[in-house]
Amino acid sequence: MFWNRVEKYGDRIAMREKDFGIWQDVSWRTFGEKARHTGLALRSLGFGKGDVACILSNTITEWMFADMGVLGAGGVCAGIYPTDAAEQVDYLVNDSGCKVMFVEDEEQLDKVLEVREECPTLEQIVIFDMEGLRDFEDARAMSYDDLLALGREQDELQPEAWAECLELAQPEDLAILVYTSGTTGPPKGAMISHHNLVFQCVNAPHVLSQNEDDERMAFLPLCHIAERIFVYGSLYTGTKLNFVENPETVPENAQEIQPTLFFSVPRVWEKFYSAISIALSDATSLQKWAYEKAIGIGFKRADKRLAGEKPGALLEFAYRVGDALVLRNIRRFLGLDRCRWIGTGAAPISPDLIRWYLALGIDMVEGYGQTENTGIASILEPGEIRPGTVGRSVPYGEIRISAEGEILIRGEFVFMGYLNQPEKTAETIRDGWLHTGDVGEIDDEGFLKITDRMKDIIITAGGKNITPSE
Numbered sequence: 001m002f003w004n005r006v007e008k009y010g011d012r013i014a015m016r017e018k019d020f021g022i023w024q025d026v027s028w029r030t031f032g033e034k035a036r037h038t039g040l041a042l043r044s045l046g047f048g049k050g051d052v053a054c055i056l057s058n059t060i061t062e063w064m065f066a067d068m069g070v071l072g073a074g075g076v077c078a079g080i081y082p083t084d085a086a087e088q089v090d091y092l093v094n095d096s097g098c099k100v101m102f103v104e105d106e107e108q109l110d111k112v113l114e115v116r117e118e119c120p121t122l123e124q125i126v127i128f129d130m131e132g133l134r135d136f137e138d139a140r141a142m143s144y145d146d147l148l149a150l151g152r153e154q155d156e157l158q159p160e161a162w163a164e165c166l167e168l169a170q171p172e173d174l175a176i177l178v179y180t181s182g183t184t185g186p187p188k189g190a191m192i193s194h195h196n197l198v199f200q201c202v203n204a205p206h207v208l209s210q211n212e213d214d215e216r217m218a219f220l221p222l223c224h225i226a227e228r229i230f231v232y233g234s235l236y237t238g239t240k241l242n243f244v245e246n247p248e249t250v251p252e253n254a255q256e257i258q259p260t261l262f263f264s265v266p267r268v269w270e271k272f273y274s275a276i277s278i279a280l281s282d283a284t285s286l287q288k289w290a291y292e293k294a295i296g297i298g299f300k301r302a303d304k305r306l307a308g309e310k311p312g313a314l315l316e317f318a319y320r321v322g323d324a325l326v327l328r329n330i331r332r333f334l335g336l337d338r339c340r341w342i343g344t345g346a347a348p349i350s351p352d353l354i355r356w357y358l359a360l361g362i363d364m365v366e367g368y369g370q371t372e373n374t375g376i377a378s379i380l381e382p383g384e385i386r387p388g389t390v391g392r393s394v395p396y397g398e399i400r401i402s403a404e405g406e407i408l409i410r411g412e413f414v415f416m417g418y419l420n421q422p423e424k425t426a427e428t429i430r431d432g433w434l435h436t437g438d439v440g441e442i443d444d445e446g447f448l449k450i451t452d453r454m455k456d457i458i459i460t461a462g463g464k465n466i467t468p469s470e
Helices: 004-008 028-044 059-073 085-096 106-118 142-158 161-166 192-208 225-237 246-259 266-281 285-306 313-332 351-360 422-428
Strands: 014-018 022-027 051-058 076-080 098-102 125-126 141-142 174-180 188-195 215-217 239-245 262-264 341-346 364-368 398-401 407-412 434-444 448-453
Touching: 004 014, 004 028, 004 059, 004 225, 014 028, 014 059, 014 098, 022 028, 028 059, 028 142, 028 161, 051 059, 051 085, 059 076, 059 098, 059 142, 059 161, 076 085, 076 142, 085 098, 085 106, 125 351, 141 142, 141 192, 142 161, 174 192, 174 225, 188 192, 192 225, 192 313, 215 225, 215 262, 225 239, 239 422, 246 313, 246 422, 266 285, 266 313, 266 351, 285 313, 351 407, 364 398, 398 434, 422 434
Parallel strands: 014 239, 051 076, 051 098, 076 174, 098 125, 125 141, 215 239, 262 341, 341 364
Antiparallel strands: 014 022, 174 188, 398 407, 407 434, 434 448
């Protein structure tokens, strides 16, 4: 999928990143070259089909170069949160059987060096950013620049080698490991195949109306399935990716980029709302009055839409005036003026917050899914407004509710199972259905509502299952 896009788009911009305060373009051709050279270098170091590489880094372009290089070389890629401590790195490296570790900088390198002797499978460390490491020498570590140089040499020596590598991967092969939080034990490595990824990436953009003219930001952790699948989906559609400087600069970078699509978690949408509240505290009386009038009209219009009604002509006219004078400026301030929709997931969000964004003139798409189903299982499509629900099942999958009230998911996006845990896999996938562990309801129109977790279910003396919310 990725290599077809490299050939198709060539010198078109694939992604951008900020370097010394200036946005730098990365073409599809350059993206492909860096990924190819990464993969060829790894192969020359003895990295083969099925071997695991881990990436311990924030969301930066090098993450994607390494990721695509590893997959192209026939390997398996696993992300590690940059906030993880050395003990967690130790566990993940040993559980995955990691052979090559990519680290962002000196801080992440220190964690790996601290536990390396306890990780017998780890053979090579590759460092993206060598700042502060000029005098660092280690026989089992090298800079990413040196790795790329090795890859270029291999490319010149064996021009056909990469094409041969790409032919090795099969749809059913393991592609990525995504470690899920261990609420009842250590993290579990969810095994996701090439087919799982391609199936989701090919189908999801049609539901979300994403295309090659769109622009989105990349800043959530790539070791989480949500950001990983949205980034992969962008590779499929040719959507331009903008890698923010760091998580703290998301609001500032959004103002500069003005993306057309924006997916994030509820915490970020709450911060955007708070930014407006803070700005209003410093506003003049006239500005506050104008905002209250405009957003008040916006709420009336939003409530009509929430009720499934079309706003009347007079209300629509009043909204257009308020939008032109006030609301559009707020959207620009937030970096959301070009957004066709914004998306939220991975955690519950307040219906009041959805209503506020709707009043502002922005549709918020809410979805539901898990690592185990490669991201998206249900979605409120752009234009659908139903706070309190997470939309309908995507058309390329199925959702049903078990007799116990558990949400079950079926489709070609359901994962291969948990690494090294066949018993847990058998518990989770039964008769082709993924048992999510979530309790929910589906209404007459097919909209899904999440109500509880199965582990919180209480069985009464009469044998009835009830939830704490009841």
